[in-house]
Amino acid sequence: MKRIATALGVALMALATIQCGGGGDTATEADTIKIGAYLSLTGLTATFGVSTRHGVEMAVDEINAAGxxxxxxxxxxxxxxxxxxxxxxxxxxxxxAAHNVSAIIGEIASSRTLAAAPIAQASGVPMVTPGxxxxxxxxxxxxxxxxxxxxPFQGEVLAKFIANSLGATRVAVLRDVKNDxxxxxxxxxxxxxxSLGGEIVANQAYSEGDADFKAQLTAIRGTDPEVIFVPGYYTESALIVKQARELNLNMPIVGGDGWDSSKLLEIGGDAMENTYFTNHYAADDTTAVVQxxxxxxxxxxxxSTPDAMAVLGYDAAKILFDAIRRAxxxxxxxxxxxxxxxxxxPGVAGVTTIDENRNAKKSAxxxxxxxxxxxxxxxxxPD
Amino acid sequence: MGEFLQQLMNGLSLGSIYALIALGYTMVYGILRFINFAHGEVFMVGAFVGLWSAPAIADFFGGNLFIAGPVVILLAMVVCSILGVLNERIAYRPLRGKPTIIVLITAIGVSLFYQNFFQSVVGPEPRRFPDLIPQTRVLETDYLIVGSTPLVVIGTAFGLMWLLRFVVLHTKVGTAMRALSFNLQAARLMGINVDRVVAFTFVLGSALAAAAAILFASIYPSVHPLMGLFPGLKAFVAAVLGGIGNLPGAALGGLIIGVTETLVTGYVSATYRDAVAFTILILILLFRPTGLLGSTATEKV
Structure with a gap:
């Protein structure tokens, strides 16, 4: 009941704001600034949303505690x-519409941000995606x-890493075709x-929510790759690595930042040995700000140990607050x-400068x- | 050739799990003429029962998986049977005799209830299912690797299907189930306790779903509240493919869907996997509207 009352109150306030439109700061300015965050708090990539929320909550509490x-x-x-x-x-x-927020934080998954961004753009509400x-x-x-x-930067980093550090020339790719x-x-x-002279020996596909990858992996095994590249999210990736090891595919398996979740090691277990992935920060980084x-x-x-999504959520909120302060x-x-x-x-996951395309140039x-x-x-x- | 055998092995273990789930759909349909869309969620609950009970049960038997594994499966089957009966008692029975569409939508509601209840109470994140099947390689050549897990899965699935066949064909309650599927009203007039037999049907279906869940989670050890969605859907397709209401049909349909999916993924692309599965379904329904093994027995009434 209380929640309904609150929602009603917010809706009324939103209405009042619209009606007063441009009525000057004194009439409409409450003593709070409203920020919204839309995140995957449930579903297949729930740790992305939950971790990001943790980071955002920490940033909000800090700034409110500081006045x-x-x-x-x-x-x-x-x-x-x-x-x-x-x-x-x-x-x-x-x-x-209901909360009349001044700015929005979210999402982590590109498919979801791409689905929602046109609305924020059309409504003229600034949106900051953490990940x-x-x-x-x-x-x-x-x-x-x-x-x-x-x-493009992350792909380049991974390609150079596999070609130079792992010294591989034959790579099999297993990607989620439903995921931008x-x-x-x-x-x-x-x-x-x-362009570095490597060869993609297999290009296999799966869809988000799949649990069985043995068919793809059996096909990959026939092409004799030196490395398998799995640019997906953690739930499927952990299952892929586990099933690959069961099929005697013991080569290094490499992923991107979508792998980062405490669930990766929990689900993949011992099979995750000899795997690598790109990330935005490392929890065992010894710099003071990270520790x-x-x-x-x-x-x-x-x-619990914060994953990259928690750190990026925290940084995104801090960068947004800094912009509100300057505005x-x-x-x-x-x-x-x-x-x-x-x-x-200066954030936890490195120093952020927004370029003319509204992207951040940061190290991986x-x-x-x-x-x-x-x-x-x-x-x-980055160069 | 080796790769083909490996793919066949992959397909059979997946297909035998689909078959177990499909049996639950088809049994309920055979008697009550509606699709129990909450069946996939009973499957999901079965996996959670295994997840929560396995560590304690394994401990109790001193880590002996040969005893602990079957005990975990039995426990999940019992819990899910109770759940299946409760679903029927609370959600479906009050609607018996009402238009099928109402029961169907109720079933979708029950399914959504479980998904969201588990997401909010248990939490949405995937958890690792403990190893219940001793991990060894039974056969290992350059091209063909057969682990203990798929063999145990296929063996258990076929064993359970044989058990079901025995129950349906050679027990009194099985005979009653078959009588109900011919004509519910006539069966009632003959003195069969319809409520009890329907409840027993849900017991059987839910128990098989629970067993399927433990097997599924043993191969794909990620347990989460939405895990019943896709296997449930595939098994439903399998049941229709084999002829809904027909038990051997559901088993055959499950195996066909599992093997087809695996072969299409392995030799064409996973992008076409569902398209091919559904095309086969459409073709079969075009030429045999009752499904592969479906009969028109219901018309004879």
Whole structure:
């Protein structure tokens, strides 16, 4: 009942704001700034959304404890996309129409961000995605930003890593054809890898939600690859690695940042040895800023280790708050303009500068699974 | 040739699981003439029962998987049987005699209830299913690797199907089930306790789904609240393919779907996997509207 009352109140407030339209700051300005976040809190990639929410909550609590932005506290609304692209637009619609938010954080999965971004763009609400790496995401329009690297860079990093560090020339690719991120990353990887003289010996497909990959892996085994590249999300990837090992495919298996979740090692188990993936940060990075964040996160969330999505969620919120502070108001256009001016913002996952395409240029980290743990392997900086 | 045998092996283990689930769909349809869309969720609950009980049961038997494995399967079967009966008692029985479409939509509602209830109460994230089948290689050549898991899965599935066949053909309650599927009203007039036999049908179907879930989770060890969705859908297609209402048909349909999926994925592309499976379904229904082994016995009433 209380929730209904709250929702009704918010709706009335939204209505009042619309009716007063441009009635000056004094009449409409409450003492809070409303921010929305739409995330996959349930469904197949639930850890992406839950981790991101943890990061965002930490950033919100910090800024509110420090007195808010220019004296106004942040009020955050979360909406669940259920890990489904078709749910993302309605979540964003709700944030804008029912909660009248000034800016939006989300999603992680590129397919979902791509589904929802046109709504934010059309409504003139700035949106910051913490982890969507597909380049098309920010091409939707000038209100869409991201605080992570993009897949052409990630694909290049992976191709060079497999060609140079692993010394492989024959690679089999197994990608999720229903997933913009996976298809894009596979394509960028292939372009660079072939330009380096490598050969893609097999190009197999699966769909999100599949559990059986033995058919694809049996076909891959016939092509005798030196490395298998699996640009997918953690649930399927862990099952793929496990089934590959059962079929005696014991070569290195490599993935992208979609692998990062505590569930990867839990589901994959021992099979995950001799695998690598690109990431946005490494939890065993010894720099003070990372270790402080890891400690505070563990203290707050039941001794768990933050994954990259938690870190990116935290950074995305902090970058957004910084832009709101510089904008000096919760006006959506002013926040957008300030976001575009973000330069050298020091986050936990590296320093962020928003470029003219509203993307962040950041370094990638390669993680190795060794002795049942994620180990920092190397950092690759953009040119 | 070796690769083909490997793919056949992959397809058979997947297909035998589909077959077990398909049997539950087809039994309920054979008697009540509606598709129990919540069947996939009973499957999901079975996997969770295994997930939660396996560590304690394995401990109790000192880590002896040869005893613990069957015990876990039995426990999941018992729990899911109760669940299946409750579903029938609470959601379906009050609607008996009402238009099928109402029961059908109720079944979809029950399915959504379980999915969302588990997502909010248990949590949406996937969990690792413990190893219940001792992991060894039974056969290992350059081209063909046969692990213990697929063999145990195929063996258990066929054993359970044989058991079901025995129950349906050679027991009193099985005879009653068959009588109900011919004509529910006539069976009632002959003094058969319809409610009890229908409940027993749900017991059998749900128990098979639970066994299928433990086998499925042993091969693909990721347990989450939406895991029943795809296997449930595939098994439903398998049941229709084989002739819904027909038990050997459901088993055959499951095997056909499993092997077809695997071969299409392995030799063509996973992109066409579902398209080919559904094309086969459409073709069979075009030429044999009752499915592969489906009979028109219901018309004779």
């Amino acid at each position: 808010g932005i220019n004296g106004r506290t942040i009020e955050i609304y979360f909406e669940d996309t259920q890990s489904k692209p078709e749910e993302a637009p309605s979540a964003v619609n709700k944030l804008i 969507s790496t597909n380049p098309q995401v920010t091409e939707v329009g000038d209100y869409i930003f991201r605080v992570c690297y993009i897949d 991120y996976s298809v894009g990353l596979a394509q960028y990887f292939t372009e660079t890898f072939e 402080q964040f890891v400690a505070r996160y563990a203290e707050r969330f039941d001794q 000096g108001s919760d006006d959506r256009t002013a926040i957008r303009d300030a976001l575009a001016q973000t330069r050298d913002f 980290v390669i993680i190795q699974v060794k002795d049942g743990a994620l180990r920092y392997y190397e950092t690759v900086n």
